[in-house]
Amino acid sequence: MFITLEGIEGSGKSTQIRHMFDFLKKAGLRCAITREPGGTIIGRKIRTILLDPDSTLIEPATELLLYAADRVQHIREVILPLIQAGNVVICDRYFDATLAYQGYARGLDTTFIHTLHHLTCQDLGPDLTILLDLPPDIGLARAWKQLESGRRSGAESRFEKETLTFHERVRAGYLTLAAAEPDRFKIVDASQNEQQVQEHITEVLKADSRLFAGASAQKIRKYA
Numbered sequence: 001m002f003i004t005l006e007g008i009e010g011s012g013k014s015t016q017i018r019h020m021f022d023f024l025k026k027a028g029l030r031c032a033i034t035r036e037p038g039g040t041i042i043g044r045k046i047r048t049i050l051l052d053p054d055s056t057l058i059e060p061a062t063e064l065l066l067y068a069a070d071r072v073q074h075i076r077e078v079i080l081p082l083i084q085a086g087n088v089v090i091c092d093r094y095f096d097a098t099l100a101y102q103g104y105a106r107g108l109d110t111t112f113i114h115t116l117h118h119l120t121c122q123d124l125g126p127d128l129t130i131l132l133d134l135p136p137d138i139g140l141a142r143a144w145k146q147l148e149s150g151r152r153s154g155a156e157s158r159f160e161k162e163t164l165t166f167h168e169r170v171r172a173g174y175l176t177l178a179a180a181e182p183d184r185f186k187i188v189d190a191s192q193n194e195q196q197v198q199e200h201i202t203e204v205l206k207a208d209s210r211l212f213a214g215a216s217a218q219k220i221r222k223y224a
């Protein structure tokens, strides 16, 4: 099974992904954590370019193509092999982030973004997506606290430096995507404290019977 975690800056994805991993492990499932951008050696080089605050001249289309390039590599090198080996794969961001950031927030054509995903990634999509939702002013304040305390590197602050309006568009984009696919998306209120968010996510995971059934096998047949 393929699970993705999405949300704006400061939504607590990294913390919650570790709780998810611990819960699934304890439940006896084989699972693995990965992320975008940067889930492969090549991807980490791409990530450096994408998140560098000095990449100010980057064109929106260049940005889009670099995220797509990172994803192609990630799917082939990491995601599919992990699923094939029987893991529940939990990915910190995936294609919905491209639609929300490069599409809804940056203004690139979402039909083109879907076509690119179809041509380069054969439309591989997650079975379950948990959206950590919170107001961008709260999220950005948290993100900046992490940057200032050194918990997150300033070398990765390009998106934190975007305007509040940009992050409002990202959030609205995510909520639009979630409304369009209510079966796949589960929205969690990320303005709550860490433990409350963790409990809500655990409920979502417990309620998903596919986690303990054969969704991974189906995916392997389709994309192998």
Ligand code: TMP
Pocket (backbone or CB within 6 Å): 009, 035, 036, 037, 051, 067, 093, 094, 095, 097, 098, 099, 101, 102, 159, 160
């Ligand atoms: P993160 O790994 O700390 O979440 O940072 C990744 C940044 O990249 C975040 O600001 C969102 C952005 N992003 C996109 O703009 N498009 C994408 O497709 C992905 C995966 C991430």
